[in-house]
Amino acid sequence: MTSSGAAGASGAPAAPAPRKSVTGTRTTVAVLFLLPALVLLGALVVYPIGYSLIRSLYDQSGDGFAGVDNYRALFTDDGIRTALKNNVVWVVFAPTVATALGLVFAVLTERIRWGTAFKLVVFMPMAISMLAAGIIFRLVYDQDPDKGVANAVVVGVHDTFAESSAFPKAHPGRDSPLEAAGGGAFVTREPVRAGEPVALPLVGVAPERMPDDARDAAAPRPEPDKVTGTTWQDFTRGKGVGRLGEVDAGEPGYAGMRIEAVKDGRVVATAKASADGTFTLPAAADGALLRLPADNFKEPYNGLDWLGPTLVTPAIIGSYVWMWAGFAMVLIAAGLAAVPRELMEAARVDGANEWQVFRRVTVPMLAPVLAVVVVTLMINVLKVFDLVFIIAPGSSQDDANVLALELYRKGFAADQPGVASAIAVLLLLLVIPVMWFNVRRLRREVRR
Amino acid sequence: MTAQAETVTGAAEQAASGSPGPARRSPASRLAERAGGGAVRVFLVLVGLFWLVPTIGLLLSSLRSPQDMAADGWWTVLTKPSQLTFASYAELLRNGDITGSLVNTVLITVPATLLVVVIGSLAGYAFAWMEFPGRDWWFLAVVGLLVVPVQVALIPIAELFGKVGLFGSVLGVVLFHVGFGLPFAVFLLRNFFAEIPRELLEAARLDGAGELRLFARVVLPLGGPAIASLGIFQFLWVWNDLLVALIFADSGSQPITVALQTQVRQFGNNIDVLAPGAFISMVIPLAVFFAFQRQFVSGVMAGAVK
Numbered sequence: 001m002t003s004s005g006a007a008g009a010s011g012a013p014a015a016p017a018p019r020k021s022v023t024g025t026r027t028t029v030a031v032l033f034l035l036p037a038l039v040l041l042g043a044l045v046v047y048p049i050g051y052s053l054i055r056s057l058y059d060q061s062g063d064g065f066a067g068v069d070n071y072r073a074l075f076t077d078d079g080i081r082t083a084l085k086n087n088v089v090w091v092v093f094a095p096t097v098a099t100a101l102g103l104v105f106a107v108l109t110e111r112i113r114w115g116t117a118f119k120l121v122v123f124m125p126m127a128i129s130m131l132a133a134g135i136i137f138r139l140v141y142d143q144d145p146d147k148g149v150a151n152a153v154v155v156g157v158h159d160t161f162a163e164s165s166a167f168p169k170a171h172p173g174r175d176s177p178l179e180a181a182g183g184g185a186f187v188t189r190e191p192v193r194a195g196e197p198v199a200l201p202l203v204g205v206a207p208e209r210m211p212d213d214a215r216d217a218a219a220p221r222p223e224p225d226k227v228t229g230t231t232w233q234d235f236t237r238g239k240g241v242g243r244l245g246e247v248d249a250g251e252p253g254y255a256g257m258r259i260e261a262v263k264d265g266r267v268v269a270t271a272k273a274s275a276d277g278t279f280t281l282p283a284a285a286d287g288a289l290l291r292l293p294a295d296n297f298k299e300p301y302n303g304l305d306w307l308g309p310t311l312v313t314p315a316i317i318g319s320y321v322w323m324w325a326g327f328a329m330v331l332i333a334a335g336l337a338a339v340p341r342e343l344m345e346a347a348r349v350d351g352a353n354e355w356q357v358f359r360r361v362t363v364p365m366l367a368p369v370l371a372v373v374v375v376t377l378m379i380n381v382l383k384v385f386d387l388v389f390i391i392a393p394g395s396s397q398d399d400a401n402v403l404a405l406e407l408y409r410k411g412f413a414a415d416q417p418g419v420a421s422a423i424a425v426l427l428l429l430l431v432i433p434v435m436w437f438n439v440r441r442l443r444r445e446v447r448r
Numbered sequence: 449m450t451a452q453a454e455t456v457t458g459a460a461e462q463a464a465s466g467s468p469g470p471a472r473r474s475p476a477s478r479l480a481e482r483a484g485g486g487a488v489r490v491f492l493v494l495v496g497l498f499w500l501v502p503t504i505g506l507l508l509s510s511l512r513s514p515q516d517m518a519a520d521g522w523w524t525v526l527t528k529p530s531q532l533t534f535a536s537y538a539e540l541l542r543n544g545d546i547t548g549s550l551v552n553t554v555l556i557t558v559p560a561t562l563l564v565v566v567i568g569s570l571a572g573y574a575f576a577w578m579e580f581p582g583r584d585w586w587f588l589a590v591v592g593l594l595v596v597p598v599q600v601a602l603i604p605i606a607e608l609f610g611k612v613g614l615f616g617s618v619l620g621v622v623l624f625h626v627g628f629g630l631p632f633a634v635f636l637l638r639n640f641f642a643e644i645p646r647e648l649l650e651a652a653r654l655d656g657a658g659e660l661r662l663f664a665r666v667v668l669p670l671g672g673p674a675i676a677s678l679g680i681f682q683f684l685w686v687w688n689d690l691l692v693a694l695i696f697a698d699s700g701s702q703p704i705t706v707a708l709q710t711q712v713r714q715f716g717n718n719i720d721v722l723a724p725g726a727f728i729s730m731v732i733p734l735a736v737f738f739a740f741q742r743q744f745v746s747g748v749m750a751g752a753v754k
Contacts, residue, residue: 044624120741132688134712135506137502389690404599412602
């Protein structure tokens with residue numbers, strides 16, 4: 001009791017002195033110090049809990065006792081059921097993904113000089129509002145690949161692997177040597193011959209949709225033992241200016257058009273038109289039909305409908321992970337700093353590779369920290385409101401619904417305070433295990 | 449730089465293990481390790497860029513005209529920097545709703561932060577160093593309130609504020625934030641104050657300091673780091689809040705988050721307000737964050753349960 005230092009500080013096994021007042025305070029003074037906090041907590045936090053519990057048992061007007069009707073609505077109301085389902089998805093995926101990323105970042109940055117700078121970048125989104133993050137991600141997820149960076153990347157990657165189709169809406173004009181071959185492809189009416197140039201004219205591509213590298217078409221030149229030809233836009237603005245089926249000055253070649261030579265249903269040769277629309281096929285194509293396959297004419301790929309009904313929840317979870325992975329990273333990095341180096345080094349000396357060290361030493365040592373991070377994020381995720389409210393556009397907000405949003409809608413837009421109170425009680429019930437855990441953990445400390 | 453970093457860690461390892469370094473590694477495995485280290489660096493740079501791109505997108509979007517925004521993506525700025533303009537910002541600052549809401553954000557955030565710090569310190573000190581019946585039980589009850597979701601209080605407090613005439617006022621929003629900031633404040637400060645060496649308090653007591661003097665002259669100065677963490681945490685929390693203000697503020701007392709939220713419905717058309725508005729609303733939190741990283745991080749760590 002005399003001078004054993006502050007009680008909370010020492011973890012010494014010797015029975016610590018109770019943290020007695022040094023002033024011999026009268027209870028009235030203590031009450032004065034505590035009063036503001038206890039009054040505010042009572043009025044603003046405790047009273048609402050009791051009020052919500054009771055309010056949830058009354059009908060929407062608040063006059064008639066409704067029993068468990070409001071709680072029944074939790075399982076019958078479509079909006080709430082979607083919200084519950086989405087909350088499960090949120091609680092399962094958002095904390096685990098954020099924690100996993102945080103773990104990877106914390107471990108990888110540990111030995112890197114500029115690790116702090118990296119951590120700062122990843123941690124920064126925690127400082128901004130969910131509203132700002134929501135606006136940021138509305139921009140990211142914009143459907144138009146010319147505006148939203150997510151779809152710009154998706155389309156870019158897609159077009160790198162699956163060649164883009166540059167000529168949607170292109171089709172044969174009058175008296176064309178081409179005819180529709182089904183499935184959107186076009187094929188020549190007559191077999192082609194080596195040494196006899198082929199014309200494959202089409203019409204219907206808007207000038208601004210032409211590939212950037214398309215140049216004026218060149219008339220096909222015959223080559224012995226090869227099938228040569230030109231595919232181009234057989235259209236000149238102005239009535240009667242261009243000649244049908246002939247390459248006129250100023251008519252652009254279909255740069256990049258793919259051409260297949262087909263014999264008896266088998267593709268025997270392929271070619272790709274150059275910038276002026278000309279192409280050359282080997283002698284094998286002699287006597288084949290030339291086909292312009294359908295993938296030349298598909299509508300261009302426009303990316304994913306991020307904020308549509310199916311992807312909206314994963315997309316918003318993505319923005320949440322962007323905000324909170326830094327939180328996980330910082331807590332885990334602090335835990336990592338406390339793990340004794342010797343353990344990892346011993347494992348390495350014993351021949352463990354980095355992955356084994358990570359899997360068998362680092363992760364088990366960090367388990368308590370990981371648990372705290374996951375639980376904290378789970379509580380946080382249960383209450384997620386702003387991101388969904390801002391990012392989900394009106395058309396898919398029903399599909400992105402979560403409990404906190406549904407509570408707001410029911411309580412303040414739909415004027416159903418009874419049902420909203422039942423949602424509030426449900427949210428409270430979901431965090432009670434954590435509340436209990438906190439109190440238990442602290443009771444041990446306080447008692448020392 | 450790689451070599452240097454390697455030396456540094458190598459030295460640390462030696463110091464830590466007390467052995468003359470890992471002798472078993474073959475040159476080949478060292479080479480593989482170095483290549484792996486390079487891959488890690490590249491990976492981290494890419495992730496860092498990935499994390500920055502959304503924010504850069506907002507910044508560059510806010511610096512383009514609505515016409516340019518409608519035409520193509522913000523990344524075209526990289527090749528055509530001439531599009532950059534402060535016109536949207538200038539326009540925004542002439543918009544009375546937005547400037548008024550920025551003032552409201554300050555009017556809400558500053559008192560809500562100060563009140564939580566003051567009231568929380570008083571209670572934290574009482575829980576740490578005063579004796580009264582049931583002290584630990586009261587404290588545990590406050591800790592229990594740490595995880596109560598704000599959603600639980602929205603409807604009851606809306607009704608309560610309606611009755612006492614606080615609904616729609618700045619004061620109402622402030623009080624709500626104070627109420628829900630207090631459990632964390634009391635929790636954090638009580639634990640910190642409890643670590644103050646008893647001798648310091650006793651010495652002050654022997655000098656004849658009363659309870660208030662002791663609190664103001666000894667406890668508060670010594671509690672500086674915890675108070676700073678709490679203040680920054682609460683400041684950011686309140687500044688960034690949307691939900692509470694959405695319900696308890698009216699059009700005259702709404703903060704910037706609510707003012708911007710009303711524009712989101714017509715997202716594409718209002719981008720010239722939303723992008724610069726969002727960026728302005730981020731400037732203060734980011735400045736606070738960069739200026740007080742350490743305090744912020746320790747606040748986050750202590751608040752891991754909130």
